[in-house]
Amino acid sequence: MNKDPLNRKTPKKRTFQYGYAALILLLALSGFGQMPIFKRYYIADIPGLGWLAEFYVTHYLHYLGAVLLIGAAAYVLADFLLSRRKTLQLTPTGLLLSALLGGILLTGAFLVLRNLPGFWFPPGVIIVMDLSHLIGVMLFLMATLYGILFKKSWTIAVHNHMERE
Amino acid sequence: MVPSISRRAFIKGGLAAAGTVAASGVPARAARLDERRQLATLLDISKCVGCEACVEACREVNEEKKPNPRKPFPAMYPPRVKVEDWSDKKDVSDRLTPYNWLFIQSAAVEIDGKEKTLTLPRRCMHCANPPCVKLCPWGAAQQLENGIARIDADICLGGSKCKAVCPWSIPQRQTGTGLYLDLLPSLAGNGVMYKCDRCYDRVADGELPACIEACPEEVQTIGPRPEIIKKAHQLAKETGGYIYGETENGGTNTIYVSPVPFETLNRQIEKGSGRPHLKSVAATMEQADKLVAAMLIAPFAGAIAAAGKYYKMFKSTKEEGAPNE
Numbered sequence A: 001m002n003k004d005p006l007n008r009k010t011p012k013k014r015t016f017q018y019g020y021a022a023l024i025l026l027l028a029l030s031g032f033g034q035m036p037i038f039k040r041y042y043i044a045d046i047p048g049l050g051w052l053a054e055f056y057v058t059h060y061l062h063y064l065g066a067v068l069l070i071g072a073a074a075y076v077l078a079d080f081l082l083s084r085r086k087t088l089q090l091t092p093t094g095l096l097l098s099a100l101l102g103g104i105l106l107t108g109a110f111l112v113l114r115n116l117p118g119f120w121f122p123p124g125v126i127i128v129m130d131l132s133h134l135i136g137v138m139l140f141l142m143a144t145l146y147g148i149l150f151k152k153s154w155t156i157a158v159h160n161h162m163e164r165e
Numbered sequence B: 001m002v003p004s005i006s007r008r009a010f011i012k013g014g015l016a017a018a019g020t021v022a023a024s025g026v027p028a029r030a031a032r033l034d035e036r037r038q039l040a041t042l043l044d045i046s047k048c049v050g051c052e053a054c055v056e057a058c059r060e061v062n063e064e065k066k067p068n069p070r071k072p073f074p075a076m077y078p079p080r081v082k083v084e085d086w087s088d089k090k091d092v093s094d095r096l097t098p099y100n101w102l103f104i105q106s107a108a109v110e111i112d113g114k115e116k117t118l119t120l121p122r123r124c125m126h127c128a129n130p131p132c133v134k135l136c137p138w139g140a141a142q143q144l145e146n147g148i149a150r151i152d153a154d155i156c157l158g159g160s161k162c163k164a165v166c167p168w169s170i171p172q173r174q175t176g177t178g179l180y181l182d183l184l185p186s187l188a189g190n191g192v193m194y195k196c197d198r199c200y201d202r203v204a205d206g207e208l209p210a211c212i213e214a215c216p217e218e219v220q221t222i223g224p225r226p227e228i229i230k231k232a233h234q235l236a237k238e239t240g241g242y243i244y245g246e247t248e249n250g251g252t253n254t255i256y257v258s259p260v261p262f263e264t265l266n267r268q269i270e271k272g273s274g275r276p277h278l279k280s281v282a283a284t285m286e287q288a289d290k291l292v293a294a295m296l297i298a299p300f301a302g303a304i305a306a307a308g309k310y311y312k313m314f315k316s317t318k319e320e321g322a323p324n325e
Ligand code: SF4
Pocket: B047, B048, B049, B050, B051, B052, B053, B054, B055, B104, B119, B121, B214, B215, B216, B217, B218, B219, B220
């Protein structure tokens, strides 16, 4: 077990981590479901996954996931700025993940705006934003996988800096 | 009888202006789509004689936009992916196909106790907030600044999502053509989707869409959306007619006026693959858009929750008199 009290896995922290994982899974599935692939590749045939081929359902669930992600991101950011700035520091992995997440949220916000009635953007801009959102997500998922495989956390306690890196 | 923008006046004024806007609309800027910029058409069903001159004109004028598939088609994986090939059935004109973007529907109805067959041209409705465009994962389906919804045949991969989300299942697929052939033809994509593009290129040049120009009965009128809506209401009031397309799917840029209710028409027309219905349609994008308010509130809710936690922690450490800072 980790001796660092700040990085100890409290039940609260574990709940947050599982919730975060479930949320990313929901967003990734509903997001990739925007492409017509789940039906073609029989994934939507798996009992319980039929919704993946329903475009209006995945669209709605992606928005719902976005609401939760925005709320969680704001919470973590505010929490960090208010009470953890002095004791915690972003690791390079954490910095990369944060930057990618920021990009995904920004391009996502653009696409939400685009979807509203009455909003118009030139087709070329929309293509760039669509692709940036998708590429951003793929990089984010790869970086997340890297973080899990090599046990890199987002943050590190400031005092333990030398010890851990 | 029906006051309508005369063709010449329209070409001189509205269309030319709209065309210039469309042609010069390249600069990258975000705009709140001006209702007045959206071009809409009014279709007076009572005038249509079903001569199919519009169908012919559409085929002729848009000939070079039609698919030219490469055969044999690449083997596709998994085998459930079906080939959709219309290249040997180019002449089919009684439904929508990749080669036929407009067809005539007919309905036997009774007007004032007399049997009558009504005919009406059917094609893409050009929704004001088109789900085919908004939900296309690549941006191959596009909306132009003048409201025209078109599918860019050079980018479309033929996944047919636009058809799945279209309340009228308008876009039609042709296998064996388009960008997917250069990517992973066996694994992703399946051709290109085709539908009426409202002759966007002619409109950009200040010309009328071919079907409107060719019609001997002047069934269709085109103009800025608010004007067309006004005319539709005027016409409906004068003739005791009914309106379709004004509110369907949140509003379209194709407004039909019929002497009989659309439920009657919908019952009488032949429906099915490539033959769209005339049912009333709720706004498809609206459900998810309702969550946008929650997206705007979420950051504040998150920040307030964190601040609340911080305040509680701060208070308890103060009460305990912990020698913190
Ligand atoms: S050309 Fe005019 S009258 Fe003839 S079928 Fe088309 S809309 Fe009807």
